[in-house]
Amino acid sequence: MKAIVCEKLGLPSDLVYQELPDLVPAADEIVIAVKACAINFPDTLIIQGKYQLKPELPFSPGSDISGIVKAVGAKVTAYKVGDEVFGVLPYGGFAEEVVTKTEKIFRKPSGMDYPIAASFLYAYGTSLHALKDRALLKAGETVVVMGAAGGVGLAAVDLAKKMGARVIACASTQEKLALCRKFGADELINYTESDIKQTIKELTGGKGADVIYDPVGAQYAEPALRAMAWGGRYLVVGFAAGAIPKIPLNLALLKGCAIVGVFWGRFAQEQPKDNLANSMQILNWFEQGTIQPHIHKQYPLEQASLALEEMMDRRVMGKVVLEI
DSSP: OEEEEBSSSSOGGGOEEEEOOOOOOOTTEEEEEEEEEEEOHHHHHHTTTOSSOOOOSSBOOOOEEEEEEEEEOTTOOSOOTTOEEEEEOSSOOSBSEEEEEGGGEEEOOTTSOHHHHHTTHHHHHHHHIIIIIISOOOTTOEEEETTTTSHHHHHHHHHHHHTTOEEEEEESSHHHHHHHHHTTOSEEEETTTSOHHHHHHHHTTTSOEEEEEESOOGGGHHHHHHTEEEEEEEEEOOOTTSOOOOOOTHHHHHHTOEEEEOOHHHHHHHOHHHHHHHHHHHHHHHHTTSOOOOEEEEEEGGGHHHHHHHHHTTOOSSEEEEEO
16 A cells, blocks of 8 residues: 655655555454545644654554545454445554544445545534533634634634634634635634734623634734633634743633633543544534535645645645545
């Protein structure tokens, strides 16, 4: 099989496209012939050794996959060769084959194509966990979504609207904000042109935001937190802008607000039944036609480095997908 391999930690240009032996499942595993793998921001970190998960070298990045079961282990009864599946793995998805245990995999609905299936669970799973389990979002509350045109940000806009919230979408260009509007955002803020704190306050009549969903970090975090309503919840989702901000904790005291960590991968590991319920809810909404990922662009496997560079340069709106 062919795969994109990280032989040494570095930039996307350091990755190698090479031939590897075909995979063989253990008794409790399946091998999936990968049809599509979405790229997520952690993929740009894991190849640099900057992510909390640090696989042994060499490895293939990529977690959000869809494909067809190619082989099953002797103890596997839930799946058979030819089944169409999708799921989220720790890594390994930038390849023609992956091997995994079955609890990380779902059957692909017949009406869902492979690129959409590969774009689904990471973004919507993260955002539903953040809004439902961590923010305890209520209908009628105001949610500010930072980095709202990215994969998890756009999913957060989509889900927050579905959950009855008023959504203020923040992004760095008018093109990105236009996409957020299509996904239901009520108000828009270009944070390269506007003062975040002041604009949020103006848009909320001085009250501030009930929930702030932040996958961006850096210099945008503190002014957003300063625009938090009393009793609000600030969701720490990631740091796509690069720097991890240092927050004055007196702000949490003065606003009676909570600064809440969101780590969907750990949640799925620690609370698998709750994560399964969330995943089934997301699938039900998709089958009802009420949520849909936005695919920015598709690349062939051998151009994975270009796709990763586009992600690192923050040019992606929604999801970018490798077709395999």
